[in-house]
Amino acid sequence: MTTVLIAKDSGAKSVGADAVAAAFDAAGADVIRTGSRGLYWLEPMAEIDGVVYGPLSPEDVAGVLDGEGAKCIGPLADIPEFAKQTRIVFKRVGAIDPTDVAAYRAHGGEGGLHAAQTMGPEWVLKAVAGSGLRGRGGAGFPTGIKWRTVAEETTQQKYIVCNADEGDSGTFADRMLMEGDPFLLLEGMMIAGYAVGASKGFIYLRSEYPDAAETLATAIANAPFLDRDFADGFRFTVELRMGAGAYICGEETALLESLEGKRGLARAKPPLPAHAGAFGQPTVVNNVLTLAAVPDILAKGYGIFHSYGRKQSRGTMPFQLAGNIKHGGLVEVPFGLTLRQLIEDFGGGTRSGRPVRAVQVGGPLGAYFPESLLDTRMEYEAFARAGGMLGHGGVVVFDDTVDLAAQARFAFAFCAHESCGKCTPCRIGAQRGVEVVDKITAGENVDANFTVLDDLLEVMRDGSLCALGGLTPTPVESALKWFKQDFDKGASE
Amino acid sequence: MTESAELSGIIHAIARDCLGLDGPLMEALVRINQRFGYVPEVAQAILAEVLNVSQADVAGVTGFYSDFRSAPPGRTIVQLCKAEACQAAGVAGVVTEVEAALGCAFGETRSDGAVTLEDAYCFGNCALAPAAMVDGRLIGRVEAKTITALVKP
Numbered sequence: 001m002t003t004v005l006i007a008k009d010s011g012a013k014s015v016g017a018d019a020v021a022a023a024f025d026a027a028g029a030d031v032i033r034t035g036s037r038g039l040y041w042l043e044p045m046a047e048i049d050g051v052v053y054g055p056l057s058p059e060d061v062a063g064v065l066d067g068e069g070a071k072c073i074g075p076l077a078d079i080p081e082f083a084k085q086t087r088i089v090f091k092r093v094g095a096i097d098p099t100d101v102a103a104y105r106a107h108g109g110e111g112g113l114h115a116a117q118t119m120g121p122e123w124v125l126k127a128v129a130g131s132g133l134r135g136r137g138g139a140g141f142p143t144g145i146k147w148r149t150v151a152e153e154t155t156q157q158k159y160i161v162c163n164a165d166e167g168d169s170g171t172f173a174d175r176m177l178m179e180g181d182p183f184l185l186l187e188g189m190m191i192a193g194y195a196v197g198a199s200k201g202f203i204y205l206r207s208e209y210p211d212a213a214e215t216l217a218t219a220i221a222n223a224p225f226l227d228r229d230f231a232d233g234f235r236f237t238v239e240l241r242m243g244a245g246a247y248i249c250g251e252e253t254a255l256l257e258s259l260e261g262k263r264g265l266a267r268a269k270p271p272l273p274a275h276a277g278a279f280g281q282p283t284v285v286n287n288v289l290t291l292a293a294v295p296d297i298l299a300k301g302y303g304i305f306h307s308y309g310r311k312q313s314r315g316t317m318p319f320q321l322a323g324n325i326k327h328g329g330l331v332e333v334p335f336g337l338t339l340r341q342l343i344e345d346f347g348g349g350t351r352s353g354r355p356v357r358a359v360q361v362g363g364p365l366g367a368y369f370p371e372s373l374l375d376t377r378m379e380y381e382a383f384a385r386a387g388g389m390l391g392h393g394g395v396v397v398f399d400d401t402v403d404l405a406a407q408a409r410f411a412f413a414f415c416a417h418e419s420c421g422k423c424t425p426c427r428i429g430a431q432r433g434v435e436v437v438d439k440i441t442a443g444e445n446v447d448a449n450f451t452v453l454d455d456l457l458e459v460m461r462d463g464s465l466c467a468l469g470g471l472t473p474t475p476v477e478s479a480l481k482w483f484k485q486d487f488d489k490g491a492s493e
Numbered sequence: 494m495t496e497s498a499e500l501s502g503i504i505h506a507i508a509r510d511c512l513g514l515d516g517p518l519m520e521a522l523v524r525i526n527q528r529f530g531y532v533p534e535v536a537q538a539i540l541a542e543v544l545n546v547s548q549a550d551v552a553g554v555t556g557f558y559s560d561f562r563s564a565p566p567g568r569t570i571v572q573l574c575k576a577e578a579c580q581a582a583g584v585a586g587v588v589t590e591v592e593a594a595l596g597c598a599f600g601e602t603r604s605d606g607a608v609t610l611e612d613a614y615c616f617g618n619c620a621l622a623p624a625a626m627v628d629g630r631l632i633g634r635v636e637a638k639t640i641t642a643l644v645k646p
Contacts, residue, residue: 011618014633040620040633169576172617207523207560208616210629239514242523244558247614261516262550263557279515321620323581328620351582360577396619398581410580414614420557 001030002065005047007094009036009179010211011172016057017044023058027065035180037094038330039082042073047094052076081327081346086308088316089292090173090332093180099218104183110225112295116191117231119298124195125151128294131302132314137163137250137287138362138391138467140380143294146284149274150196153282158198160189161259161278161285164205164212165243165250168363170322170394173330174288177318178205178212181292182219188291190225190236191298192284201238202278204255207245216240247364247418251466252285254420265420266466287392289318309335313379321347323360323396333378340374343397354399358407358483362391364414365471367478368404387478389471404483408476409437415472426469429460433476440487450487453480497535503528504536508543517544518554522561530570531562567602567609569644572626573635575612578619582634587623590637595644608644 006012006021024046025031039045045054046064052073053064060071077083096103104110116124129144150158162185166174178185189201205213220226220238227237246264248254253267256278277283293315297305305315313335319342321328326348333342339359343349350356358368367388369376376386383390398407412433421427433456439449457473464470480487507524511517521540526532532555541548555561573591575584588599591610597603599610618624621633627643 010616010631011621011633014618014624014631015621038620043621166617167615169574169615170578170619171615172619175617208613208626211631241520244519244523244526244560246558258519259516261518261520261554263553322578323619323622325620328622330620364577394578394619396578396581402581407577407580410577414576418614 001028002048003030003032005032005034005094007036007043007045008033008211009176010209011040011176012036012043012045013211015043015055019058020044020046020056020061023061024065027061029065032097034096035093035098036176037076037082038090038176039079039327040329041327047076050075050077052079081329081331084346085332086316086334087332088296088305088308089184089289089318090177090181090330092184093176096181098180098182098215099222101183101222101224104181108299109183110187111299112191112297113187113225113230115298116194121151121195121197124191124298127298127302128195131297131305132309132312133290133293133297133305134313134380135287136289136293136317136392138168138389140390143286143290146274146286147192147196149272150198150282150284153275155282157200157279157281158196159278159281159283160192160196160198160201161256161273161283162189162201162203162291163250163252163255163285163287164203164209165255166209166288166392167206167247167250168365168392168394170360170396171320171363171392172322173318173320173393175209175212176330177288177292178209179215182216183223184292184295185288186219186223186226186238188294189238190230191294192286192291193236194230194234196282196284198284199234199236201236202259203238203240204243204249204259205240206243206249213240213242247414248420248468251468253466255285256283263420265422266468268465289392310377310379312381317378317390317393319378319393319395321395321397324350324352324399325397326351335377335379337378338375339369339378339395342378342395343374347395347397350397350399352399352401354401356397357400357402358398358404360396360398360407360475361394362389363394364411365389365467365474366391366394367474368407368482369478370482373482387481388474403486404479405437405441405486405489408479408487409434409441411472411475412437415468419468423463423465423469425460425463426465426472429456429464429469430472432456433460433472437487441489446488500529500533501535501539504533504539505543508540512543518546518551522555522558526561530566531564534563564602567606569608570611570628571608571640571644572611572613573599573640574614574616574618574622574624576614578615579623582622584623587625587635587637587640591640594637594641607646
């Protein structure tokens with residue numbers, strides 16, 4: 001019988017993968033539902049003996065099974081957008097049934113746990129530090145240092161909190177990983193718990209990801225390593241907690257408040273969560289991709305991970321191509337490619353066919369880059385030098401119809417909508433920003449209002465409690481710096 | 494049993510189920526909102542009593558999160574992503590068409606209770622933008638006509 005791999009990833013389903021899977025099933029094929037390979041422009045996509053067909057509708061199924069070539073893209077290994085990737089974290093996503101324990105093990109699962117068990121917690125801490133792994137959520141803090149800090153705390157109860165509140169527009173790697181290889185995340189969390197002495201883990205998942213919630217719940221119930229003796233009396237449990245539609249809860253201290261059952265208000269730091277995090281106890285808060293990178297680092301040796309990437313940006317990064325892009329999807333590559341290579345070589349340019357005018361990298365708090373900055377390398381420091389940030393690796397492409405004054409206004413409006421209200425620069429500043437941009441684009445006292453805007457941006461950047469208010473100036477400033485003419489339209493008309 | 498007594502009973506049961514959890518209030522509200530599509534006003538007093546917190550705490554947490562509706566939603570719930578990736582893919586046009594076709598604005602429930610239109614900020618489907626969720630079902634590369642066809646009369 002023909003075995004057909006079809007994604008049950010929510011993105012694939014959003015364009016009809018379920019109906020295609022049902023058609024293959026009805027035609028007598030053996031259908032295995034997997035995660036998505038991340039080649040979203042080919043979804044709904046089917047993989048038969050390593051050969052890819054897509055995008056498919058149920059009507060195409062008979063032809064595919066009869067060997068017709070109309071929808072045949074070719075071997076997966078020959079699709080340039082896939083072949084040029086270095087899949088480490090995402091190696092199993094798309095290849096296996098996400099909650100099939102036997103398949104997980106057959107494809108190298110639990111390798112990190114076995115290494116940790118043999119070598120002990122201190123070795124794990126050294127390996128993670130030596131790998132050069134930095135937090136994939138956006139801040140890029142060295143994971144080894146964070147883990148060491150928590151390990152050195154002497155408190156009885158410590159926690160591992162997985163930040164799965166992937167709220168940045170343009171990002172979906174966490175979702176794909178949780179839907180496509182949830183055991184990997186759980187394995188990474190358990191290794192973290194073992195290394196720092198934390199017996200309990202929480203996954204804080206955003207409510208916009210119901211499929212991920214279902215997959216994670218199944219994986220937690222079936223993971224063969226959770227809630228049983230591991231080594232030296234160590235035993236690890238994981239609890240899934242849902243958010244409720246608050247972007248601010250992706251900020252780690254607001255997340256902890258929410259996890260504790262409170263309003264998602266950002267906390268002042270110090271104390272760092274590593275010293276006093278969830279329920280006041282020492283806590284590792286890591287992004288999904290950070291935790292998911294760990295098992296391979298231990299199984300293969302941290303030197304291999306460290307050999308990928310450049311300078312202070314080591315390993316691979318799952319970048320995400322989104323927005324007005326022809327070949328949108330997930331691109332896991334070593335750090336160091338240029339933004340242009342990502343957009344042109346992997347993304348195929350805009351979907352509309354019009355020229356790229358602006359690219360926002362790193363979510364709503366990331367900078368808008370003009371064409372002239374597309375040769376910036378995808379590295380933490382290179383992006384910082386160019387006035388932006390890599391963030392969680394989301395790349396949102398806009399064509400030449402975009403109005404950057406409107407995008408700057410949206411940055412303020414989004415901040416106003418999502419502000420937790422605890423600090424004044426963010427709570428008042430964001431709304432004030434909307435009003436000032438409106439005045440400028442209406443041509444009202446333009447020069448004076450630009451001065452007000454500059455002042456406002458400085459207050460928000462320097463005076464906000466957390467990254468939401470503190471980084472909202474980034475997209476606005478980049479819009480002002482590179483696309484000033486968009487703000488002057490109202491004045492000149 | 495009257496409808497309101499039944500509702501109170503369910504909320505009581507959910508609250509008691511959450512008692513053993515660390516930080517139970519949020520989880521209780523999530524479950525109540527999932528069960529009813531909103532958080533009934535009576536939940537405030539029940540949660541405060543069962544979880545031994547102030548009604549002010551419950552009101553504060555309920556009001557903070559946009560998922561927690563204060564009134565029952567329409568028979569069909571349409572959530573449309575208005576974040577950057579969907580903007581880049583032309584969601585503005587979808588918004589205009591959906592509002593015109595359904596005679597209802599985003600942020601509102603139509604007066605006949607047929608549909609609630611809500612803003613959303615990212616479903617993680619940004620490679621297939623614009624994205625919408627209709628009654629919990631994610632739709633990629635969404636067009637207005639796809640949404641309106643799913644609205645139950």
